[in-house]
Amino acid sequence: MSRGPALRAWLAAWARHLRAGDLLVLGLAVGVCIASALGLWQGGRPDKAVIRAGGKVFLEVDLSVPRTVEVPGPLGTTRIEIQPGRARVAADPGPRQYCVRQGWLATAGAVAICAPNQVSLALAGRNADYDSLSY
């Protein structure tokens, strides 16, 4: 690499003009870039799951700790699995299993509805990209 020293000298010539405060300002600028990207581009990330049974809210759970929720319905028990950032209907007594086959929900606004057992699982976020999502 014969170009190495020349490149380093070229970079050093530019870097000489950076003063301590300039580095501080640049650090802040990069911080604003990262913070704004995280804050504005992750609106679709859900932070809680709303479980309804028979049309009423059965439970609202935070999507930060893994857990399993058993929801009773007219046909039996629907089992809902919560993991950090996502949730799914793991088992349902309904005949067609649509809500189970939807798999993991990971977007704010996503809904899985187990109509026969009158249970629904919806993900909510601070600022959801959608009012509702189903597949």
Place this chain on the structure above:
Amino acid sequence: MTPSATEIELRPTADDHRVARHAAAAIVLTVAEAAIPLPLPGVKPGLANIVTLVVLARWGWREAAWVALLRVLVGSLVLGQFLAPGFFLSLAGGLASLVALGVAAHLPRRAFGPVSHSVLAAFAHFAGQLVVARIWLVPHDGVFYLVPIFALAATVFGLANGLVAARLMEDRGG
């Protein structure tokens, strides 16, 4: 020739000539930059601000404001953008960055050089544009979705322009 009573005589001072020269250089950069294709409206290097930075460091804020505002005005006339939305965006950005430069010029010179001025002005520029865009052109919070891109552009181009301005002043013994 004896000046008649109705004739108004304008005597440009040395200061006026200097402002005009710097403004001309900034206008040339604005026009040249308009030829560069850019993926997103509003994201551009802002090379003319190099001139503003040098004028700020050498001659102070008042002259920098003259140069920047003349550049916005004449640049838009040359490019056929005068009084079009783009002109008001430039004007808002220009005014916001002049305010930022006015504040930044008071930071201690030992620690904060042209790069600081440039980055701060670039952020103020896009913030000013965004406020006008949000209130007037795109009255929807969706414009803020682009903030990270503008912030990144302001960081990168602010750094580049600041470094170029610093080197220009060094080469000419400023």
